[in-house]
Amino acid sequence: MMLEVRDLAIDIARPDAEPLRLVNDVSFRLAAGRTLGIVGESGSGKSMLLKALIGLLPGTIRATGSILFDGTDLLALGEAEMCRVRGRRIGMIFQEPMTALNPAQRIGDQIAEGIRWHRRVSAAEARAEALQWLERVRIPDARRRIDTYPHEMSGGQRQRVGIAIALAMRPDLLIADEPTTALDVTVQAEILDIFDELVSDLGVGLILVSHDLGVIGRIADETLVLYAGTRMEEGPTEAVLRHPRHPYTRGLLAAMPRRGGGVGAGGDLPTIPGTVPSLAALPPGCRFANRCGCVTEACRAAEPAWRTAADGRGLRCILGPEAAA
Amino acid sequence: MSGALLSRLAGRLPLILGGAITACIIGTALVSQVWTPEAPTRMRFALKLKGPLAQGLLGTDHFGRDLTSMLMVGAWNSLSIAVLAVLLGAMAGTLLGVTAAARAGIIDGAIMRLCDILFAFPAVLSAIMLGALMGPGALTAVVAIGVFMIPVFARVTRSAAAQVWARDYVLAARAAGKGAARITLEHVLPNIAGQIIVQVTIQLGLAILTEAGLSFLGLGIAPPAPSWGRMLADAQTYLTAAPHLALVPGIAIALSVLGFNLLGDGLRDLIDPRRRLAA
Numbered sequence: 191m192m193l194e195v196r197d198l199a200i201d202i203a204r205p206d207a208e209p210l211r212l213v214n215d216v217s218f219r220l221a222a223g224r225t226l227g228i229v230g231e232s233g234s235g236k237s238m239l240l241k242a243l244i245g246l247l248p249g250t251i252r253a254t255g256s257i258l259f260d261g262t263d264l265l266a267l268g269e270a271e272m273c274r275v276r277g278r279r280i281g282m283i284f285q286e287p288m289t290a291l292n293p294a295q296r297i298g299d300q301i302a303e304g305i306r307w308h309r310r311v312s313a314a315e316a317r318a319e320a321l322q323w324l325e326r327v328r329i330p331d332a333r334r335r336i337d338t339y340p341h342e343m344s345g346g347q348r349q350r351v352g353i354a355i356a357l358a359m360r361p362d363l364l365i366a367d368e369p370t371t372a373l374d375v376t377v378q379a380e381i382l383d384i385f386d387e388l389v390s391d392l393g394v395g396l397i398l399v400s401h402d403l404g405v406i407g408r409i410a411d412e413t414l415v416l417y418a419g420t421r422m423e424e425g426p427t428e429a430v431l432r433h434p435r436h437p438y439t440r441g442l443l444a445a446m447p448r449r450g451g452g453v454g455a456g457g458d459l460p461t462i463p464g465t466v467p468s469l470a471a472l473p474p475g476c477r478f479a480n481r482c483g484c485v486t487e488a489c490r491a492a493e494p495a496w497r498t499a500a501d502g503r504g505l506r507c508i509l510g511p512e513a514a515a
Numbered sequence: 516m517s518g519a520l521l522s523r524l525a526g527r528l529p530l531i532l533g534g535a536i537t538a539c540i541i542g543t544a545l546v547s548q549v550w551t552p553e554a555p556t557r558m559r560f561a562l563k564l565k566g567p568l569a570q571g572l573l574g575t576d577h578f579g580r581d582l583t584s585m586l587m588v589g590a591w592n593s594l595s596i597a598v599l600a601v602l603l604g605a606m607a608g609t610l611l612g613v614t615a616a617a618r619a620g621i622i623d624g625a626i627m628r629l630c631d632i633l634f635a636f637p638a639v640l641s642a643i644m645l646g647a648l649m650g651p652g653a654l655t656a657v658v659a660i661g662v663f664m665i666p667v668f669a670r671v672t673r674s675a676a677a678q679v680w681a682r683d684y685v686l687a688a689r690a691a692g693k694g695a696a697r698i699t700l701e702h703v704l705p706n707i708a709g710q711i712i713v714q715v716t717i718q719l720g721l722a723i724l725t726e727a728g729l730s731f732l733g734l735g736i737a738p739p740a741p742s743w744g745r746m747l748a749d750a751q752t753y754l755t756a757a758p759h760l761a762l763v764p765g766i767a768i769a770l771s772v773l774g775f776n777l778l779g780d781g782l783r784d785l786i787d788p789r790r791r792l793a794a
Contacts, residue, residue, distance in 0.1 A: 220593030289683040294705035303701065304691050347790050352687070359691060 192395050193220040200238050201367025210470055212238050213419045223393040233466045235419040236399045240365050245272040252441040253504040267393045278308040281356035283298050285368040287348035298336035304359045323354040327384055346377035370405055374445045382409050403446055407431050415439050418466050419476040425503030435511045437482045522598025529780025536774030542590040553581035555588045556739045564757045573763050582763055585741040592742045597722035599657045604664025605715050613703055614758050616680055617695040630666035638725045639661035646734045653736040653743035660722050674705040675719050720775030727768045743768050760791050
């Protein structure tokens, strides 16, 4: 297994209180050449999780548990060792293509720089390779565009450059934080195509975070559903989206706009009532209890444990896999 | 001329005017190194205290030295001391500023408090101290003015660099495995270069003023090398008999400070898009 996250918890230090737990009890595995989709709404801990994976949590935030990457626990590595992992072994793609590129540097140089940073190649070789990557992420007229600055490009093109920068360092694992959220739908589809192609061609592992189930359904092999800092459901994407077992996943799916069905009597889109609870004041029982349609007395007593069903799918719900459907 | 063009020109006026004045001063300084009307140190007592146009373009001083030539060589002396001092201050200050921005916490705090201490000493005071230690001279002036500039550049650089550090592309660079030094070189410095250049220009004006102050007090470049500050000091005795002796270097100092300040302001408007003209 290329990546194995075990019992990950993330805490933020507070000046005059106990540390606040942002992420609790998250575990998952990812094999090379596979894609894991992580779904969750704002405040679900998605971004914290990604930053923990690449070791870029701010100083006041601590991760505990273990992140085994090819057998090495990344949480045990020092900053200098982590610098060698970042970029070279684990690449990252950001949500905002408008701000994730250095405005003062030509895009070709930004790609070539990463290549030369991790491998000893000549400037000319790195440039030639940068050009190949630009073509690979389908930048039209790449030979000419290689010398342009980020502000001369559209959002979609910049995101492709961001992907090229990350991939040019040939990471084994690629982490993408909402890579298509800031793009319009047609560009989104193109970017996802590029991801699909690269994951299968290069055999990299991809973790893609999104709040958009459409994106996840299209690209991810496995799906992990996060809510208020912990995992609620996990399994093969197809199974999770077609036969969701957790009431929260069902709520998310119902809230997706679609043609034909799904829309309520008044033409309104179904929503999940309420908001994500504050992490500082979580209810004693299930975190989703106050918004759940299937809530029982037992739900409020204690937080349900994570259970793995016979078919390998994981679930954190007192009702169990049978209750669904 | 159309109104729009006129208002654009008016908006660019500081840049044009400042550039022109600065170019004149730098040109004069350069020319003085190959040609002056007279040797600037040649005394001709028969021709002393002549008014402008009576002897040479600007007249002569109490030793009969040609004021035009002294002014030209003085431009070179003032400018070279100012440039060296600002270079010293800009390099040391920028280094401190980017280091402080890259290393938040104790190092950042230590650097900035050090700058506060440096800032507490006026340039003239530190020059008197240095002069006592090293003896007066051009080097003393360069070091005194340069050290005085360090905190100015450190603060400007730190705040500009801290803003760049908060950008996504720096996070992206960190995610690419780059260390603080590499990020500073590749991402921070290119993106704050404009602000540093503006600051250099404005500080050059201030450095010329301070240099004139130091040589007025006899702490600048050693006589008989002409300098604007000492020309002004020498003129005090003859203020009623030959006011042009004070006016000529005085105007030169005021003009060059004005020139560099206008140029700095103009460059800032040019570089900062938020202040760019809507035209």
